[in-house]
Amino acid sequence: MYQYDNYDQAMVDARVEEFRDQVKRRLEGKLTEEQFRPLRLMNGLYLQLHAYMLRVAVPYGTLSGKQMRMLGHIARKYDKGYGHFTTRQNIQYNWIKLSDAPDILADLASVEMHAIQTSGNCIRNISSDQYAGVAADEAADPRPWAELLRQWSSFHPEFSYLPRKFKIAVIASEEDRAAMRLHDIGIELVKRDGVVGAKVFAGGGMGRTPMVAPEIRDFVTEDELIAYVEACLRVYNRYGRRDNKYKARIKILVHELGVDEYRRQVEEEFAHMNTLGLNPPREELARIATYFADPAYESGLSDEIDRTDPDFALWLDRNVVAHKQAGYAIANISLKPIGGIPGDASAEQIELMADLAERYSLDELRVTHAQNIVLPYVKKADLYALWQELNEAGLGEANLDLVTDIIACPGLDYCSLANARSIPVAQKIASRFADNGKDADIGELKLKISGCINACGHHHAGHIGILGVDRKGTENYQLLLGGSGAEDCSLGTITGPGFDENGIVDAVEKVTDLYLDQRQDGERFLDTYRRLGMAPFKEALYG
Amino acid sequence: MKILTANDLTTGDVVWWAGDGWSRLLIEAIDVADKGEEIGQREEIARRIIGAYVIDGEMTDDGPRPAHIKDRIRGLGPTVRPDLTSKPEAGDLAKWVI
Numbered sequence: 001m002y003q004y005d006n007y008d009q010a011m012v013d014a015r016v017e018e019f020r021d022q023v024k025r026r027l028e029g030k031l032t033e034e035q036f037r038p039l040r041l042m043n044g045l046y047l048q049l050h051a052y053m054l055r056v057a058v059p060y061g062t063l064s065g066k067q068m069r070m071l072g073h074i075a076r077k078y079d080k081g082y083g084h085f086t087t088r089q090n091i092q093y094n095w096i097k098l099s100d101a102p103d104i105l106a107d108l109a110s111v112e113m114h115a116i117q118t119s120g121n122c123i124r125n126i127s128s129d130q131y132a133g134v135a136a137d138e139a140a141d142p143r144p145w146a147e148l149l150r151q152w153s154s155f156h157p158e159f160s161y162l163p164r165k166f167k168i169a170v171i172a173s174e175e176d177r178a179a180m181r182l183h184d185i186g187i188e189l190v191k192r193d194g195v196v197g198a199k200v201f202a203g204g205g206m207g208r209t210p211m212v213a214p215e216i217r218d219f220v221t222e223d224e225l226i227a228y229v230e231a232c233l234r235v236y237n238r239y240g241r242r243d244n245k246y247k248a249r250i251k252i253l254v255h256e257l258g259v260d261e262y263r264r265q266v267e268e269e270f271a272h273m274n275t276l277g278l279n280p281p282r283e284e285l286a287r288i289a290t291y292f293a294d295p296a297y298e299s300g301l302s303d304e305i306d307r308t309d310p311d312f313a314l315w316l317d318r319n320v321v322a323h324k325q326a327g328y329a330i331a332n333i334s335l336k337p338i339g340g341i342p343g344d345a346s347a348e349q350i351e352l353m354a355d356l357a358e359r360y361s362l363d364e365l366r367v368t369h370a371q372n373i374v375l376p377y378v379k380k381a382d383l384y385a386l387w388q389e390l391n392e393a394g395l396g397e398a399n400l401d402l403v404t405d406i407i408a409c410p411g412l413d414y415c416s417l418a419n420a421r422s423i424p425v426a427q428k429i430a431s432r433f434a435d436n437g438k439d440a441d442i443g444e445l446k447l448k449i450s451g452c453i454n455a456c457g458h459h460h461a462g463h464i465g466i467l468g469v470d471r472k473g474t475e476n477y478q479l480l481l482g483g484s485g486a487e488d489c490s491l492g493t494i495t496g497p498g499f500d501e502n503g504i505v506d507a508v509e510k511v512t513d514l515y516l517d518q519r520q521d522g523e524r525f526l527d528t529y530r531r532l533g534m535a536p537f538k539e540a541l542y543g
Numbered sequence: 544m545k546i547l548t549a550n551d552l553t554t555g556d557v558v559w560w561a562g563d564g565w566s567r568l569l570i571e572a573i574d575v576a577d578k579g580e581e582i583g584q585r586e587e588i589a590r591r592i593i594g595a596y597v598i599d600g601e602m603t604d605d606g607p608r609p610a611h612i613k614d615r616i617r618g619l620g621p622t623v624r625p626d627l628t629s630k631p632e633a634g635d636l637a638k639w640v641i
Contacts, residue, residue: 026552027552027553027590033593047550047593049557049617050555050556050557051550051554051556052550080627094621096555097553097555098555099554341623341624412613412616414621421622423623424637427623474612475612
C-alpha cells in the first residue's frame with residue numbers, strides 16, 4: 001500500500017488545523033453559513049436529512065487494518081456506532097457533530113486518511129478495481145496509476161473549481177469491475193507490443209442524463225497519460241457549462257461538441273501540454289510503484305480446500321474468487337445480509353474486518369463500488385477459519401452478485417436530495433428472494449436502487465434498476481431493465497409506469513420469473529433480456 | 544398549520560420551533576403561522592441553527608404531522624433504524640411515515 005511521505009502528511013495535517021480554525025470561527029460567529037458552507041464541503045462535511053454527514057475518502061478503495069480500525073473507532077466515538085460504505089468506495093457517517101469534525105479529521109490524518117475532495121466541483125476520489133494487483137487478468141497494476149492520479153489531482157489549483165464534480169476510474173483488466181465507462185474519465189490500462197499504456201474514455205456518467213463514455217484515445221503511453229488526462233480536463237474546464245448545473249458535467253460537453261470535435265480539441269491541448277514538460281518523471285511512478293510491489297507470497301501452498309461444511313462450501317463458491325498467486329484467494333465480505341441495510345457495518349464489524357485483514361490478508365482490505373469489502377490476500381488454507389469468524393459476526397452472507405447483493409443509495413431515510421426510500425425496497429426484495437429460494441437459481445443478477453435521479457445507487461447500470469421518484473408526495477418506483485456497468489456497459493430502459501413499494505417487489509419477481517422460464521443454457525438475466533428484448537417483460541408486468 | 548424546522552448548528556440535530564426555543568421533538572412543534580421566516584432568520588443570526596425552513600403540516604391526535612414524507616422522516620428518524628427514531632417502540636414505522 002502507498003504510505004504518505006512527509007509532504008503528504010504535512011499537507012493533510014495542515015488542512016486539519018485549517019478546518020479546526022474555520023469551525024471555531026463559524027461557531028464564534030466570525031463566519032456566516034454562506035461563507036462556511038463551501039469550506040465544510042471541501043472537507044467532506046455535508047448537511048443531510050438528519051444531521052451533518054461526513055464522507056471519508058478511501059483512495060481507490062484500499063485500506064490497511066489500522067485505517068479500517070480507525071473507521072470503526074470513529075463510528076463508535078463520534079457517530080451512532082456504524083458507518084455506510086458507498087458506491088464510490090468511500091465511507092460515510094450519518095450523525096456527525098460539527099464541533100467533533102476537526103477531531104475526526106485529526107484522527108483520520110493519524111492513519112493517513114482524510115475527507116478532502118469528497119465534495120465540491122473538483123476531482124473526487126479516484127476509483128479502481130477492487131481486485132487490483134491480485135487479479136490474474138491484468139495488463140498492469142492500476143494502483144500506482146490511481147495513486148499518481150490521486151497526487152496529481154489533490155489540490156490541483158486549475159481543477160479546484162470545475163463546472164461540476166469529476167470522477168475518474170482506472171482499471172487494467174478486460175473485465176470491468178469498476179463501472180469505468182460510467183465515469184467522467186475512464187482509464188483502461190492495456191499492453192501493446194509489450195508496452196503499457198492506456199485507452200482513455202471520457203464523458204460517461206449516470207445521474208439525470210446517463211451516458212456511456214465513448215473512447216477518446218485508443219492508446220496513450222504511460223509517460224504521457226497525466227498530460228493527456230490534464231488535456232481532457234482543460235478542454236472541459238474551459239468549455240463545460242457553468243450556467244446550468246444540470247448540464248455542467250463533461251458528458252454534456254462531449255455530447256454537445258460531438259466525440260470527434262472533443263477529441264480534436266483534446267489532441268490540440270495535449271500537443272501543447274507535451275511541449276511544457278509537465279509529465280511526471282518516470283522515477284516518480286517507479287517510486288510509487290514500489291509501494292504496490294507484490295508481497296512476499298509463500299510458495300508451495302496447497303490449493304486444496306476442505307469443503308465438508310456445506311455452508312462454507314456455498315460461501316466459497318459465491319464469495320471467493322481466483323487469485324493470481326497459487327495457494328491464495330480473494331475473499332469477498334458481503335455487506336448485504338438478508339433484510340439488512342446495504343453497505344452498513346457496525347463499529348464492531350468494521351473492527352473485526354480490520355483484525356481479519358491483519359491476520360488473514362496481509363493487512364489489506366478493499367471497498368468495492370458494490371458496497372462490499374474484499375480481503376485480497378487470503379491463503380486458501382485460512383479460508384475456513386476466516387469464514388467462521390465472519391459468519392459469527394453476521395458477515396458471512398454467501399450472495400456475491402446475486403439478486404440479494406443489492407446496491408442501494410441511502411435514499412430518503414438519510415439523504416436530503418432523495419425522493420423515495422431505497423433501503424426498505426432493497427430489504428424487501430432481498431427477503432423475498434431469500435425466502436422463496438429463487439436467488440440461487442437466478443444466479444448473477446445485479447440489482448441497483450437509487451432514491452432519486454442523481455443515481456448514487458447506479459440504477460442505470462443494474463441488470464435490474466429501480467429509481468425512486470416522488471409522485472404527488474408519495475413514493476413511486478420505476479423499473480429499468482438491461483443496464484450494465486461492466487465491460488458490456490449499457491444503460492437500462494424504463495419498463496413503463498412505476499409501482500408502489502410492494503408493487504416494485506412483485507414486479508422484480510415477475511421479470512425474474514420470466515427469465516427463469518425463458519432462459520437458455522448459461523444465460524444470465526441480462527443475456528436473456530438482451531436476446532428477448534423489452535416486449536415480453538413488459539407483457540409480464542403490465543399485460 | 545405552519546411548522547418551522549432547522550438543524551442545530553453545533554450538533555446538526557433536526558430541531559422544531561416550540562415557541563420559546565427549539566425542540567428535538569416534532570410533537571413539541573407549534574404553529575408559527577406567518578412568523579416562521581422571521582424567527583428562522585433571527586435564530587440563524589444568533590448561531591443556534593442552520594437551514595431553517597417552513598413546512599406545511601396538520602395537527603393530529605399524535606401531534607403535528609408534516610405534509611411531506613421527507614419532513615415526516617426528518618421528524619421520525621431513519622425508518623430502517625427504529626432504534627434511532629423518536630418512536631423506537633412503534634411497530635410499523637412505515638405506517639407513520641406514509
